[in-house]
Amino acid sequence: MLAKLLIVIVTLNSVASQLLLKRAVGAIGTPSSVAALPEFFRAAAVSPPVYASLVLQVVGYAIWMVVIAHEKLGVAVAILGSGFYVLMALLAWLVFGEQLSRLQWTGIVLITLGVACMMTTSA
Numbered sequence: 001m002l003a004k005l006l007i008v009i010v011t012l013n014s015v016a017s018q019l020l021l022k023r024a025v026g027a028i029g030t031p032s033s034v035a036a037l038p039e040f041f042r043a044a045a046v047s048p049p050v051y052a053s054l055v056l057q058v059v060g061y062a063i064w065m066v067v068i069a070h071e072k073l074g075v076a077v078a079i080l081g082s083g084f085y086v087l088m089a090l091l092a093w094l095v096f097g098e099q100l101s102r103l104q105w106t107g108i109v110l111i112t113l114g115v116a117c118m119m120t121t122s123a
Contacts, residue, residue, distance in 0.1 A: 002070065003066075003067050003070040003071040003076070004071075004079070006063055006066055006067045006070075007067055007071070007076055007079050007080055007083070008083065009063055010060050010063050010064050010067060010080060011079075011080050011083040011084050011087065012087070013056055013057075013059060013060040013063070014056075014057075014060055014080070014084055015084060015087045015088050015091060016056055017053045017054075017056035017057050017060065018053075018088060019091060019092075019095060020049055020052055020053040020056065021049070021050065021053040022092075022096065023049060023095075024044070024047050024049035024050045024053060025044070025050075027047070027049070028040060028043045028044055028047060029043075074118065075118050075119060078114070078115045078118040078119075079115055079118075079119065081111070081115070082111050082112045082114075082115035085108050085111055085112075086108055086112060089104075089105075089108055
């Protein structure tokens with residue numbers, strides 16, 4: 001039970017980190033060419049939201065080590081992935097107004113059904 005709770009925490013942590021990073025990158029601006037990448041990375045290197053996102057990732061990684069010490073890796077990754085895909089799609093829509101097609105939503109539903117199968121116990 002602890003492992004499942006920690007998977008939820010890592011999932012929420014990962015989603016929050018990615019949303020924060022997306023907002024930070026949006027504030028920095030999109031590099032217009034390969035030549036603009038050094039300036040883009042310099043701006044990212046001094047961006048507090050980028051650092052906050054990085055800290056969230058490190059915390060999530062530390063919690064993830066505890067999870068995989070207690071849970072089968074394949075099951076843990078499946079649960080994390082499914083939760084991440086669903087939450088990220090919903091929150092990207094709410095926060096950034098991003099849209100997914102019906103086919104993309106169908107894919108997310110199929111992934112979630114696959115995770116439900118992974119979570120069943122069998123001999």
